[in-house]
Amino acid sequence: MIDLNERNIVLGGQASGKIEAIELVGNILVREGFIASEYIESMKRRESVANTFLGNGISIPHGLPENRDKINKTGIAVLQIPEGVTWNSGEIVHLVVGIAAKSDEHIEVLTNLTNVLDDSETAGKLAKTKDVTEIIDALKGNSTTTKRPAPTLDTSDFDVSLDVTITGEHGLHARPATHLVNIAKKFESEIVVEFDGRSGNGKSLASLLKLGVSGGKTIRIHGRGPDSSSALASLKEAIDEGLGEEAEKNILPQIEHGWVPESVKQVIPGCTASPGIATGIVHQFTHNRIVVEAIAKDPEHESHELGQAIAAARRNIRLLYEEVRAKSGEPGAAIFRAHEAFLEDPEMLAETEALIRQGKSAGYAWRQVIDERVRVMEQHDDELLAARAMDLRDVGRRVLRHLAGVVQDAPFKPSEPVILIAEDLTPSDTAQLDPAMILGFCTSGGGPTSHSAIIARSLGIPAIVAAGPSLLEVADNTMVILDGDTGNLYIEPSQSDINAANKVKMHLEELRGDEHRTRFEPALTLDGKRVEVVANIGKASEAENAVNAGGEGIGLMRTEFLFLERETPPDEEEQFQSYKTMVTALNGLPIIIRTLDIGGDKEVSYLNLPHEENPFLGERGIRLCLNWPELFLTQLRAIYRASKYGPIRIMFPMIATLDELEAAKRLAEKARIEVDAKPVEIGIMVEVPSVVSMAREFAQEVDFFSIGTNDLTQYVMAIDRGHPTLAGKADSLHPAILRMIEHVVKEASRAGIWTGVCGGLAGEPLGATILAGLGVKELSMVIPSIAAVKARIRSISLKQASELAQKALNCRDNKQVRALILP
Numbered sequence: 001m002i003d004l005n006e007r008n009i010v011l012g013g014q015a016s017g018k019i020e021a022i023e024l025v026g027n028i029l030v031r032e033g034f035i036a037s038e039y040i041e042s043m044k045r046r047e048s049v050a051n052t053f054l055g056n057g058i059s060i061p062h063g064l065p066e067n068r069d070k071i072n073k074t075g076i077a078v079l080q081i082p083e084g085v086t087w088n089s090g091e092i093v094h095l096v097v098g099i100a101a102k103s104d105e106h107i108e109v110l111t112n113l114t115n116v117l118d119d120s121e122t123a124g125k126l127a128k129t130k131d132v133t134e135i136i137d138a139l140k141g142n143s144t145t146t147k148r149p150a151p152t153l154d155t156s157d158f159d160v161s162l163d164v165t166i167t168g169e170h171g172l173h174a175r176p177a178t179h180l181v182n183i184a185k186k187f188e189s190e191i192v193v194e195f196d197g198r199s200g201n202g203k204s205l206a207s208l209l210k211l212g213v214s215g216g217k218t219i220r221i222h223g224r225g226p227d228s229s230s231a232l233a234s235l236k237e238a239i240d241e242g243l244g245e246e247a248e249k250n251i252l253p254q255i256e257h258g259w260v261p262e263s264v265k266q267v268i269p270g271c272t273a274s275p276g277i278a279t280g281i282v283h284q285f286t287h288n289r290i291v292v293e294a295i296a297k298d299p300e301h302e303s304h305e306l307g308q309a310i311a312a313a314r315r316n317i318r319l320l321y322e323e324v325r326a327k328s329g330e331p332g333a334a335i336f337r338a339h340e341a342f343l344e345d346p347e348m349l350a351e352t353e354a355l356i357r358q359g360k361s362a363g364y365a366w367r368q369v370i371d372e373r374v375r376v377m378e379q380h381d382d383e384l385l386a387a388r389a390m391d392l393r394d395v396g397r398r399v400l401r402h403l404a405g406v407v408q409d410a411p412f413k414p415s416e417p418v419i420l421i422a423e424d425l426t427p428s429d430t431a432q433l434d435p436a437m438i439l440g441f442c443t444s445g446g447g448p449t450s451h452s453a454i455i456a457r458s459l460g461i462p463a464i465v466a467a468g469p470s471l472l473e474v475a476d477n478t479m480v481i482l483d484g485d486t487g488n489l490y491i492e493p494s495q496s497d498i499n500a501a502n503k504v505k506m507h508l509e510e511l512r513g514d515e516h517r518t519r520f521e522p523a524l525t526l527d528g529k530r531v532e533v534v535a536n537i538g539k540a541s542e543a544e545n546a547v548n549a550g551g552e553g554i555g556l557m558r559t560e561f562l563f564l565e566r567e568t569p570p571d572e573e574e575q576f577q578s579y580k581t582m583v584t585a586l587n588g589l590p591i592i593i594r595t596l597d598i599g600g601d602k603e604v605s606y607l608n609l610p611h612e613e614n615p616f617l618g619e620r621g622i623r624l625c626l627n628w629p630e631l632f633l634t635q636l637r638a639i640y641r642a643s644k645y646g647p648i649r650i651m652f653p654m655i656a657t658l659d660e661l662e663a664a665k666r667l668a669e670k671a672r673i674e675v676d677a678k679p680v681e682i683g684i685m686v687e688v689p690s691v692v693s694m695a696r697e698f699a700q701e702v703d704f705f706s707i708g709t710n711d712l713t714q715y716v717m718a719i720d721r722g723h724p725t726l727a728g729k730a731d732s733l734h735p736a737i738l739r740m741i742e743h744v745v746k747e748a749s750r751a752g753i754w755t756g757v758c759g760g761l762a763g764e765p766l767g768a769t770i771l772a773g774l775g776v777k778e779l780s781m782v783i784p785s786i787a788a789v790k791a792r793i794r795s796i797s798l799k800q801a802s803e804l805a806q807k808a809l810n811c812r813d814n815k816q817v818r819a820l821i822l823p
Helices: 018-031 039-049 065-070 107-117 120-128 132-140 174-184 205-211 228-240 299-328 335-343 346-357 362-378 383-387 389-403 427-431 451-459 469-473 495-517 542-548 572-586 622-627 629-645 658-675 689-693 695-699 709-717 735-751 765-774 783-794 798-809 814-818
Strands: 053-055 075-088 091-100 160-165 190-195 198-201 218-224 264-269 271-274 277-285 418-422 438-443 463-465 479-483 488-493 532-537 554-558 591-594 648-652 682-686 704-707 754-757 778-781
Touching (some): 018 075, 053 362, 075 132, 190 205, 218 228, 335 427, 346 362, 438 479, 488 495, 495 783, 532 542, 532 783, 554 572, 658 695, 709 735, 765 778, 765 783, 765 798
Parallel strands (some): 277 418, 438 463, 532 554, 682 704, 704 754
Antiparallel strands (some): 190 218, 479 488
16 A cells, blocks of 8 residues: 555645646645656646546546656645536546556555545545545545445335346356346336346346346346236346356467576566467557547437437447457357447436436537446456446447547558557457457456457467556567467567577467367377267257367257247257258267256246256256156157267266166157157266266166266265356366266276266366376367367377376375376
8 A cells, every 4th residue: 555644635725727736736746756747747648648537526637658757656646626626528626636656556546536436425525624634544445434325226116026146157247248138128027137235227238237246146136017027037047048158268279388588678477368479569559539529509419419320330330240250250259249239228328318418419428428337347346347348438439439520440550560569458459450460469457358358369369468557668669579378578588589489489370270280180199099079069050160170070969059048848840950950060970969958957937947945956957857758758759850860879967866767768769669760879978976886887778978077076076066166176177076987987898888078178188188098988078179189189199198197096186186297
């Protein structure tokens, strides 16, 4: 915490305008030895490129990054102006907090300051106080001022309410919130989401993001209107299914190269956002300032202009979405769907229109509404939710360009390849980068979960984020090495270091290029043993993608997609057509279709399943199917009909007893006879400890085992794999899990059947190697991991893998296993 005392604060000040106020607060900083007097001019120039007005009568003037050499030490000064001073049109400031930021020590003060913004009573008190200690206490976070309690939501006249837990790892951020809003908008009823004493409009993206709901937290949804029950049922179903959120697929797997330079002038550490190495000269990137008038005379004209600007921005976003999706796929492009939802946010539009009716211009009104929401979002404790403020800022600028008469900022097009440095980059900025000219980028802010980082990974651009303010002092044309694998930016390296970095870069590119070029080659170990590498998929359309990525078939086809987000179950014909489409796309490659795996943890409205206290220990998987035999038989008939078009295997999920397996096999045989199909191989998921314990008996009854390491780990370690704080301890590389896998493989081999693994462990290089060494014959994984895992298997002998597996089995915990060195 920086020193803050009475000498830093001046009460009862007066200023004729913003410039004089900056000079006065700057003189305090000079007097206390924080800055040289020249820095005051830098503080004035800053106002020409950025507005330092925060709101609630508070401003934070500070200098430009290039003038930090005029800062002697980090400090702040406060000038109180009880009568107020006009900062910009319509902005009155009572507290001027001058900042000299040589390091990040002032961040704590700013955090406390932003907390005051939400409390107009405290802000008003500080503007008039004659006790300097009240300002010191507020900025140090020691204020005893009692904040007014948040308004209580009156739920008495809502028709229906329910509690539901957000299951996604990162909570209710932009993409899942967009999914929720889109569902809510389908219903006529009013939808309100309540969390932690606050409430938000369920049809407003910005309103939901302001709630700051992180992963594992429970929200309460209220509905009022004719279809409120149906609305809440659909919302709960969607939330339980993850709101369309899939774990991000890291297109470029990180490779530990172990290289460090020998002679550089400076090292700026940051967080790795996208792997890879780049060498080149620096170019500092800044946004053009968008200027709009504050006052307008014709509200009707301004409303029309706002509508036109939003429509134009929507067209821009849709074009950008298609462009990014074509270049890097749906995960990188999905954020622009959320951007489009911001443009349709009813609360934001209503507030903007209200300001226009008060005589503000469309541009000024839009900017005020956006800036207020951005400030709130940036204060979230959850880093991912705070990072989404950049998305809203991106949308805000896009509309402002049109309101200011500028259709679009001229995109940065360097005349030679450069490494871009910026305070931060919006998703739109990143999506328009040309990988041929942007060798890499490094930002002083942001984080590895930002959408810019996701897009960078999908484009294959090495990137570092959160490198701190010193990054912005690196001059244009400075030679640097950007190492996205370690998160370090090396300033002015020697020529020998540049040469060495380029060699490492070429080596990494060759490895990735070789993986891609050889993705169709079988995964044969150096001593000639084959391991099948196949894909996990959840949609019919992914079957072709799996083959194109080098998959040798489908090791897990999740059929739940056919049964969820609908009011009635799919009939036999619909299921048959879907399975047939997949089989045809595989062109003779095998597919394992897992029968329906839903239950207490994945609610389906048309089944009317009772609430369960422990859904993972309740009626799910095969238990549900056996309790709904007609539903089960319909699916089995469709699968057997599709088996006439290609090699299908059937797999039953969540088997726990031999009785369950026998009952499932009887129904499968009944379905086969009814559609006059030939027998197919039948296997089971090994994900319950009872099956591991009785693997010898089960092996006599099936044609194969497929170990679901995710659920098996959950049940063995007694840790819910979705638990917000414990999930990280549920590691499938724990020796307890590996010893169970070893036992299952041995019993399967004894019975003459094969064992596969379809959990997340199969897609990790270390996990895949250990599994191969344990005798697993088939590894099934997410599509992006296929090429890299096949390359890893081809680089080792089975003897090496077996030796590594034995070392893993003898470890005490998962940390020791993960510390093992790959052969």
